[in-house]
Amino acid sequence: MLANTFHAETVAPRAAVDLDACVALMRTGSKTFFAASRLLPVRVRASSIALYAFCRVADDMVDGGDMGIDDAMRVLSHRLDRIYAGDPQDCVEDRALSVVVQRHELPRPLLDALLDGFAWDAQGRHYDTLEQVHDYGARVAGSVGAMMCWIMGVRSPQALARACELGVAMQLTNIARDVGEDARNGRLYLPREWMAQAGIDTDAWLRQPLGSPALQGVVSRLLDEADRLYAQATAGIAQLPRDCRSAILAARLIYAEIGQQLRRDGLDPCARRAVVPASRKLVLLACASLQSGWMGRPAAAVPPLAAIAYLVDQCHTLDETAFSSGISTRPFNQRLAWMLDMFERVEARRQDERHGAHRSVAAEAGQRLSH
Numbered sequence: 001m002l003a004n005t006f007h008a009e010t011v012a013p014r015a016a017v018d019l020d021a022c023v024a025l026m027r028t029g030s031k032t033f034f035a036a037s038r039l040l041p042v043r044v045r046a047s048s049i050a051l052y053a054f055c056r057v058a059d060d061m062v063d064g065g066d067m068g069i070d071d072a073m074r075v076l077s078h079r080l081d082r083i084y085a086g087d088p089q090d091c092v093e094d095r096a097l098s099v100v101v102q103r104h105e106l107p108r109p110l111l112d113a114l115l116d117g118f119a120w121d122a123q124g125r126h127y128d129t130l131e132q133v134h135d136y137g138a139r140v141a142g143s144v145g146a147m148m149c150w151i152m153g154v155r156s157p158q159a160l161a162r163a164c165e166l167g168v169a170m171q172l173t174n175i176a177r178d179v180g181e182d183a184r185n186g187r188l189y190l191p192r193e194w195m196a197q198a199g200i201d202t203d204a205w206l207r208q209p210l211g212s213p214a215l216q217g218v219v220s221r222l223l224d225e226a227d228r229l230y231a232q233a234t235a236g237i238a239q240l241p242r243d244c245r246s247a248i249l250a251a252r253l254i255y256a257e258i259g260q261q262l263r264r265d266g267l268d269p270c271a272r273r274a275v276v277p278a279s280r281k282l283v284l285l286a287c288a289s290l291q292s293g294w295m296g297r298p299a300a301a302v303p304p305l306a307a308i309a310y311l312v313d314q315c316h317t318l319d320e321t322a323f324s325s326g327i328s329t330r331p332f333n334q335r336l337a338w339m340l341d342m343f344e345r346v347e348a349r350r351q352d353e354r355h356g357a358h359r360s361v362a363a364e365a366g367q368r369l370s371h
Helices: 008-027 031-037 042-062 069-084 092-104 108-123 130-151 157-177 179-184 192-197 202-207 213-237 242-264 278-294 306-321 330-370
Strands: none
Touching: 042 069, 042 092, 042 108, 042 130, 069 092, 069 108, 092 130, 108 130, 108 306, 130 157, 130 213, 130 306, 157 179, 157 213, 157 242, 157 306, 192 202, 192 213, 213 242, 242 278
16 A cells, blocks of 8 residues: 555655656656746646656557557556555556645546547547537646646636636647648648638648648637637636746746747748747746736636536536545545655755756856956
8 A cells, every 4th residue: 555655764765766757757748848847836846747747658558558549548547546546556657646646636537538638649539620629628738737726726616717728728739830740640630620611621631731821721720719718828827826827827928939930930830840949938938937926816707618617617526525536545644745745855955956066067167267
């Protein structure tokens, strides 16, 4: 059982190893997520790293793993059963996620929705309408937005709705940026209805994906929808704790900038993949840090995007009835809290060591200049 592993003489080394392994997974995954996560306070960063690690491994297992989709989903469902029972499998990502689940009482429907999205990918689903693309985005990205919001300690339906919508907006940006790459892998996430309205034969285009004025119009429409959701979601950032706002605002600004870069490149994602230069990312990170300090009061309540309403409703219901995984987890709570605190101390030490190394290099350079 998980409780038996939480002893002072064994947890500290394991926490350090687990956290290092999770950070390595994040580094090789989403560069934007990794960059933004560095702005999160340590108390949230450790949990976000652990969450990301499990999601990354699960995605790889379902989409491109050695087993079939159904088998992979059964295995992952069983792993979540054990995680929520406080008895994770003995692997880095499961142990780390179990701590996050118990510490934050993370609603399982959010993780189940994410796994469903991974399965949709592997099954090669078709998305005919914008609403169906929203449904996909709600699962693969909106669920992550809600989980991050929950981990930050904000559980109001409005805040969760805006967090989900931010995730969907980011996914629409990803779709627009990756049109060419996805098509060359036989996948299409642009609404097929829009393709037909633009006079594009979808099947013929997938056989030879090339840019055209018609495709530019479809991509532009999707980016416009992403911008609409970015604007709506930004109001939710003001509801987050002050020390979390800059990281989320940075992710929002950088992802929106991908769309702007795509427009500057001529809206031809088949020819090139839009990339935001590192110098521009640094500017946006600085802007996020400044803007997050004077964000206004949250805007008036807005109904959630239809695709994410069920996630918000399920989280609200769970929050009202209190977290339940089928068994009581309260006897483990103090040890679980201590374990996550250890994760946080390990990450804080990593940051201190990195900053200390930077200071040593700067001091050495100063000494050289003085001679």
